[in-house]
Amino acid sequence: MENVIALSQKLSKASVKRYSNPYLEFDWPDSLPQDGWFFSPELSSLYATPVYNTLSEAQKKRLAFWELVNFFSLNIHGEKALLQGLSQRLYSHWPAEISDYLHHFLGEENKHMTLFGTFCSRYANKIYPSKAYSLKEEQVHSVEDFLFFARVVIFEEFVDFYNLYMAKDDRLHSLCRAINQYHHNDESRHLAFGRKITQQLYAANSEDWGQDTINSIRRYLGDYIQATWKEYYNPWVYKDAGLSDYYETYLTAWRHKNQQQLRHKISAHCLEFFVNSGIFAEEPVL
Numbered sequence: 524m525e526n527v528i529a530l531s532q533k534l535s536k537a538s539v540k541r542y543s544n545p546y547l548e549f550d551w552p553d554s555l556p557q558d559g560w561f562f563s564p565e566l567s568s569l570y571a572t573p574v575y576n577t578l579s580e581a582q583k584k585r586l587a588f589w590e591l592v593n594f595f596s597l598n599i600h601g602e603k604a605l606l607q608g609l610s611q612r613l614y615s616h617w618p619a620e621i622s623d624y625l626h627h628f629l630g631e632e633n634k635h636m637t638l639f640g641t642f643c644s645r646y647a648n649k650i651y652p653s654k655a656y657s658l659k660e661e662q663v664h665s666v667e668d669f670l671f672f673a674r675v676v677i678f679e680e681f682v683d684f685y686n687l688y689m690a691k692d693d694r695l696h697s698l699c700r701a702i703n704q705y706h707h708n709d710e711s712r713h714l715a716f717g718r719k720i721t722q723q724l725y726a727a728n729s730e731d732w733g734q735d736t737i738n739s740i741r742r743y744l745g746d747y748i749q750a751t752w753k754e755y756y757n758p759w760v761y762k763d764a765g766l767s768d769y770y771e772t773y774l775t776a777w778r779h780k781n782q783q784q785l786r787h788k789i790s791a792h793c794l795e796f797f798v799n800s801g802i803f804a805e806e807p808v809l
């Protein structure tokens with residue numbers, strides 16, 4: 524745990540230095556323009572599928588707005604699980620320096636949720652429900668800890684790709700860019716911590732777990748990656764965007780080769796980490 528302790532101390536200092544107050548930083552207009560972009564079109568879950576090309580510019584913008592609401596909703600659900608898991612691990616069997624950093628991690632996630640929640644409640648009047656994937660069987664403690672942080676890395680790696688892309692996309696409404704930028708600023712620290720502790724927990728325990736447990740961990744994380752991706756394809760988004768045959772659209776988009784390529788591109792950095800750390804023997808199917 525030595526290297527996790529050193530990193531926790533460094534990240535705690537950085538979190539203090541970058542401590543922010545989103546309640547003062549953000550202005551929330553009463554309403555948003557109907558003709559603006561709220562999600563980068565190339566990241567849309569329908570982009571480069573047959574139905575996308577039939578849409579007018581106005582329909583694409585409407586779809587983009589609901590894609591953003593879905594993206595923010597899945598952030599909220601992921602962060603709710605994150606708050607639970609992080610608070611469970613405060614002052615547990617790990618050194619105090621780790622708890623110090625977990626306090627920052629928790630505080631920052633809580634602030635993210637208020638931003639995502641305010642946006643969705645105010646401008647969409649809804650948060651899409653979660654299709655969350657949960658672990659059914661009880662696991663030994665070290666496996667639970669490892670899987671928790673491995674899930675955090677997967678969830679945050681995917682989200683961060685979108686955040687970074689949209690923060691830089693000057694077609695997007697300034698509020699949308701600002702929320703994405705704000706989230707990315709904290710996520711770079713969370714990811715550094717998540718990667719380090721995931722690697723450490725695997726290195727320290729995998730010999731004791733044995734091959735059967737390692738195989739089931741690999742299967743579980745592969746399934747978790749698939750389930751995480753499926754949350755980006757939401758038939759209710761297509762319905763709210765005014766598309767007919769929204770369930771059919773969902774199935775077609777999920778299976779389309781261009782979307783599969785997009786998922787590969789976005790997942791590449793994350794999968795490389797899991798393969799290079801020896802956690803995955805090979806990349807899972809996306």
Ligand SMILES: [Fe+2]
Nearest residue numbers: 602632635706
């Ligand atoms: Fe977050």
Ligand SMILES: [Fe+2]
Nearest residue numbers: 679709710713
């Ligand atoms: Fe985070």
